[in-house]
Amino acid sequence: MSASALAAAGQQALPITIAGAGGRMGQMLLQAIAQSGDCRLAGALEQDASPLLGQDAMAFAGGASGVRVTSDLVQGLNGAKVLIDFTRPTGTLAHLEICRRLGVHAVIGTTGFSDEQKTQIERAAQDIAVVLAPNMSVGVNVTLKLLAMAARALPAGYDIEIIEAHHRHKVDAPSGTALQMGEVIAQAQGRSLKDCAVFAREGLTGERDPSSIGFATIRGGDIVGDHTVLFAGTGERIEISHKSSSRQSYAQGSLRAARFLAWHTRGLFDMDDVLGLKS
DSSP: OOHHHHHHTTOOOEEEEEESTTSHHHHHHHHHHHHHSSEEEEEEEOOTTOTTTTSBTTGGGTOOOSOBEESOHHHHHTTOSEEEEOSOHHHHHHHHHHHHHHTOEEEEOOOOOOHHHHHHHHHHTTTSEEEEOSOOOHHHHHHHHHHHHHHHHOOSSOEEEEEEEEOTTOOSSSOHHHHHHHHHHHHHTTOOHHHHEEOOOOSOOOSOOTTOEEEEEEEOTTOOEEEEEEEEOSSOEEEEEEEESOTHHHHHHHHHHHHHHTTOSSEEEOHHHHHTOOO
16 A cells, blocks of 8 residues: 555554564664655564663664664554564564454564464464565565466476575574475475475485475575575476565565555455465
């Protein structure tokens, strides 16, 4: 929803709370909100031990928002329409319960959820609207569509490998985006990723199972996020890649998801819903 659309609908700027406001993604989201014109910062959340508690949320950028960083979930979500959360699974689920109680919608970019934790999110979405996506980038989600097309066109004779690289601080592997790529490919070929994924190779592994989807993980430096899917056939190979040089694309996609939720009351959505890519 653009600023002009909000004005036409007689609405004020969309109030958003950011979880993990002191992290790199949180700071990028704060900047994106400040520059948006149709969103405003309603709250900024951090952990109890954070040195940022009590500071203005925009102090890191030399600005002022009038919003103080807090660890009090109720205080931080007071007045918000949407929470954007890129933290850790346990923290996200704790935030989600308060959102559910207060009627605040949620955009979740956190990765590493277990099946049981995903079920908890599904339950919360019975009462509030939730966008759950391992990658909020518009470009990544278009890439997923390209992968589905390639997977349907190459059902046999091509070995599929997914290579992902992220910064040294990322705590889960493979990345949520890499796993989603694998799920999209497997689904397009009528398979289950759980039945064909190979996450580690070491020693005498034997010949490659042609039905497998392999994953390779790289961690180092300040790599924002690189993903390449290799379809290796006989005499040719196809590579479909997405490389992020800035978290700005994730922040802009997150705001797009928040605007989408402003028009919904409940339900679980993904970026295909947000971007109108559902076939």
